[in-house]
Amino acid sequence: MxxxxxxxxxxxxxxxxxxxxxxxxxxxxxxxxxxxxxxYQRATHFVSAKAHTDFIHHCLDHxxxxxxEVSIFVFEPKQLDDEELELYKKWMDAKAxxxxxxxxxxxxxxxxxxxx
Numbered sequence: 691m692x693x694x695x696x697x698x699x700x701x702x703x704x705x706x707x708x709x710x711x712x713x714x715x716x717x718x719x720x721x722x723x724x725x726x727x728x729x730y731q732r733a734t735h736f737v738s739a740k741a742h743t744d745f746i747h748h749c750l751d752h753x754x755x756x757x758x759e760v761s762i763f764v765f766e767p768k769q770l771d772d773e774e775l776e777l778y779k780k781w782m783d784a785k786a787x788x789x790x791x792x793x794x795x796x797x798x799x800x801x802x803x804x805x806x
Contacts, residue, residue: 710737739786774805
């Protein structure tokens, strides 16, 4: 499976499932929690947009990612006019809210305008 040719929604879905399995495994083995509701509440703490952002920042801060992987997460926009900046913000918001179809549409517009 080549991730370059897979829809970003599918990659995010697969990534979430892997992280959720790892979080559940950890919680069951290490936390001592036994009630399913408690396990679910704690697992959703690990599988969230904020948790993903914190994890990526940790990886970036400690040089855990390859140059190619970093290029996926790090983007420093050039000087943008107001319209371009608004488009960029909408793209970032859609990604943060895991609205990947909308994010892909904004990304396509940004590429079309030569912003990314």
